[in-house]
Amino acid sequence: MRDSFRALRFRRLIRNVYNKRFLKYGCQPHGVFWSDSGRQKSRFKIIKNQITALMPSGIVKIADIGCGYGSLADYMLKTPNCSRFIYTGYDINPTLIAACQEYSYLPSKSFAIGDCPMELVDFSVMSGTYNMAVTKDLMHWERYMFRCLAKCWDQSRIGMIFNVLVADKSHISEGMLYHCEVNKLRRRCVKQFGTTRIIRERSLPRDATLVVTR
Numbered sequence: 001m002r003d004s005f006r007a008l009r010f011r012r013l014i015r016n017v018y019n020k021r022f023l024k025y026g027c028q029p030h031g032v033f034w035s036d037s038g039r040q041k042s043r044f045k046i047i048k049n050q051i052t053a054l055m056p057s058g059i060v061k062i063a064d065i066g067c068g069y070g071s072l073a074d075y076m077l078k079t080p081n082c083s084r085f086i087y088t089g090y091d092i093n094p095t096l097i098a099a100c101q102e103y104s105y106l107p108s109k110s111f112a113i114g115d116c117p118m119e120l121v122d123f124s125v126m127s128g129t130y131n132m133a134v135t136k137d138l139m140h141w142e143r144y145m146f147r148c149l150a151k152c153w154d155q156s157r158i159g160m161i162f163n164v165l166v167a168d169k170s171h172i173s174e175g176m177l178y179h180c181e182v183n184k185l186r187r188r189c190v191k192q193f194g195t196t197r198i199i200r201e202r203s204l205p206r207d208a209t210l211v212v213t214r
């Protein structure tokens with residue numbers, strides 16, 4: 001199967017999985033497969049701190065790719081020093097984008113259906129976006145993920161910041177969660193995109209955040 005057809009198939013499957021979940025739990029971390037709000041926010045904090053370190057002042061344009069029900073937008077509205085962030089959220093799931101447009105404090109034009117920024121931004125950020133695999137084939141999943149990352153990279157002036165679940169050896173778990181050998185992923189990011197750093201935090205032992213810059 002050609003990569004483009006496979007990508008379409010994966011997107012349809014991803015939409016279905018998240019639709020079912022969101023229908024059951026609604027606008028809360030469980031509704032997008034996070035276990036709790038504390039860890040969801042810890043991931044946002046790491047992303048925010050990395051952006052702040054790279055751009056300590058001035059306006060910052062951010063695209064939140066895989067924005068779910070809009071929790072990062074909400075976090076940024078409530079967090080000091082985030083008023084200089086110009087936020088747009090994208091998700092491949094129309095149900096989730098509709099929820100953002102209905103419940104967020106931001107205007108509805110701040111959210112759109114898509115898998116990459118529609119215009120040039122400073123940073124593309126993705127929290128948990130590629131965690132839920134819809135295939136057991138690791139090679140196909142990683143190829144799909146890099147295809148998505150490349151589209152975001154093209155529209156990111158300074159870089160991309162995204163998190164993944166880590167393991168000693170890359171695999172897709174019984175629960176269909178993608179885990180990766182993070183140094184291998186870093187090497188691939190360096191080869192395909194640019195300088196890549198790995199951020200690890202004690203409070204999130206199974207997570208790594210990759211910061212890819214030009």
Ligand SMILES: C[S@@+](CC[C@H](N)C(=O)[O-])C[C@H]1O[C@@H](n2cnc3c(N)ncnc32)[C@H](O)[C@@H]1O
Nearest residue numbers: 032066067068071091092093115127128129148
């Ligand atoms: C685990 S949820 C995280 C949602 C949000 N980032 C958060 O932390 O609350 C992953 C989200 O990414 C979306 N998604 C998955 N693959 C995507 C892709 N390639 N492009 C854009 N959104 C995607 C899903 O529809 C889902 O809303």
